[in-house]
Amino acid sequence: MGDKTRTAGFMAMKGAGYYSKATTGAKDVMDEAAHLVIEAVERMQPADDGSIFRVSDMGCADGGTSVDLWRRVLGHLRALVPSRPIEVVYTDLPRNDFSQLFRMIHGQTDVKSYYQEIDNLYVFASATSFHQAIFPAASLDLGFSSTASHYISSTPCHITGHVHMVGAKGQERAAFEEQGRIDWETMLVNRARELKPGGRLCLFNFGIDEEGRYLGNTGGISMFDTFNQLWAELAGEGVITPEEYLATNFPQCYRTVEQFTAPLKDAANPVHKAGLRLEHVETRVVRCPFERDFTENHKDAKRFAREYLPTLRSWSEATFLGGLKPERDAQERQAIMDEFYGRYQARVAAAPQGHAMDYVHAYLVCRKER
Numbered sequence: 495m496g497d498k499t500r501t502a503g504f505m506a507m508k509g510a511g512y513y514s515k516a517t518t519g520a521k522d523v524m525d526e527a528a529h530l531v532i533e534a535v536e537r538m539q540p541a542d543d544g545s546i547f548r549v550s551d552m553g554c555a556d557g558g559t560s561v562d563l564w565r566r567v568l569g570h571l572r573a574l575v576p577s578r579p580i581e582v583v584y585t586d587l588p589r590n591d592f593s594q595l596f597r598m599i600h601g602q603t604d605v606k607s608y609y610q611e612i613d614n615l616y617v618f619a620s621a622t623s624f625h626q627a628i629f630p631a632a633s634l635d636l637g638f639s640s641t642a643s644h645y646i647s648s649t650p651c652h653i654t655g656h657v658h659m660v661g662a663k664g665q666e667r668a669a670f671e672e673q674g675r676i677d678w679e680t681m682l683v684n685r686a687r688e689l690k691p692g693g694r695l696c697l698f699n700f701g702i703d704e705e706g707r708y709l710g711n712t713g714g715i716s717m718f719d720t721f722n723q724l725w726a727e728l729a730g731e732g733v734i735t736p737e738e739y740l741a742t743n744f745p746q747c748y749r750t751v752e753q754f755t756a757p758l759k760d761a762a763n764p765v766h767k768a769g770l771r772l773e774h775v776e777t778r779v780v781r782c783p784f785e786r787d788f789t790e791n792h793k794d795a796k797r798f799a800r801e802y803l804p805t806l807r808s809w810s811e812a813t814f815l816g817g818l819k820p821e822r823d824a825q826e827r828q829a830i831m832d833e834f835y836g837r838y839q840a841r842v843a844a845a846p847q848g849h850a851m852d853y854v855h856a857y858l859v860c861r862k863e864r
């Protein structure tokens with residue numbers, strides 16, 4: 495299997511801080527649900543025994559979106575266990591901009607870090623996939639991940655006539671769901687092994703809610719259909735080749751609540767056998783901040799389009815670039831991206847109604863059995 499289908503070979507959010515600057519909605523998701531993590535920590539009733547308390551933010555990107563959640567969680571933890579050194583381990587894939595993350599932590603960006611506010615705090619990073627073992631067994635107190643577990647380890651097949659599994663049909667849809675099932679269980683089994691008895695795992699996952707809604711598809715114009723139409727348009731005009739269009743597939747699986755919870759409920763499943771138990775699950779929709787600002791405040795379609803597109807680009811560009819032939823040089827690749835996102839922006843500016851990247855998440859809290 496080559497880098498073209500293995501997610502770790504090409505995936506990264508847009509670097510140099512672009513991701514968290516543009517994707518303020520992902521921050522809203524975490525800020526509004528930080529209480530779930532704080533409550534999980536309280537239920538752990540951690541002993542103030544001077545031992546290391548290790549937490550991890552898995553699939554952290556540049557760290558800018560989770561910084562305020564961690565300020566609150568770590569502040570709470572510091573008060574709860576004043577004698578314990580706290581280790582924060584950020585994890586993502588090898589192509590992630592970890593340099594930006596450390597610059598943020600150590601106050602070299604315009605994002606306000608929590609690092610100086612919490613004493614006896616130690617920050618590290620790992621570029622090992624969350625589908626693999628990241629930590630030694632029974633060494634993790636609190637695992638956390640937001641808006642990341644929908645990334646699967648590889649795309650199982652090309653999707654005919656679409657770029658995302660939400661538009662796939664029949665066997666292709668089934669193949670993505672099966673890869674999603676395998677990766678989800680692998681991730682949970684690894685975390686179950688790494689968590690200390692009584693430890694907690696808090697996951698805010700992109701998914702499909704009880705009403706069939708998912709990211710950018712909450713009743714208006716579907717974002718993934720728009721991506722697909724514009725990418726197909728470029729193929730139709732010869733800007734990209736038909737092979738490049740076919741090779742462009744988001745390495746993602748959006749799961750339902752049933753799919754998320756099945757391995758945690760089935761006593762015969764390896765996840766359940768490994769001692770991971772479901773404590774809490776709920777779905778929420780968090781409104782697109784750019785659409786809200788447009789609708790409720792400025793009502794300027796051009797401004798909405800200009801402010802909205804970077805958030806789409808921050809996380810999707812790696813997938814569209816990944817579909818292009820490796821022979822294309824950097825300038826050509828960039829020109830195609832600019833044309834593609836430029837067309838999306840023009841579309842929104844011309845007819846803004848219905849465009850929105852509302853976030854649809856399933857929030858899970860799991861406990862490792864004692």
Ligand SMILES: C[S@@+](CC[C@H](N)C(=O)[O-])C[C@H]1O[C@@H](n2cnc3c(N)ncnc32)[C@H](O)[C@@H]1O
Binds near residue numbers: 517553554585809
């Ligand atoms: C949409 S971003 C979310 C970033 C941040 N957690 C947030 O909520 O804003 C998804 C992140 O997950 C990372 N990711 C994808 N697959 C991963 C894997 N197998 N292991 C670790 N990180 C992964 C991506 O590189 C990306 O940085």
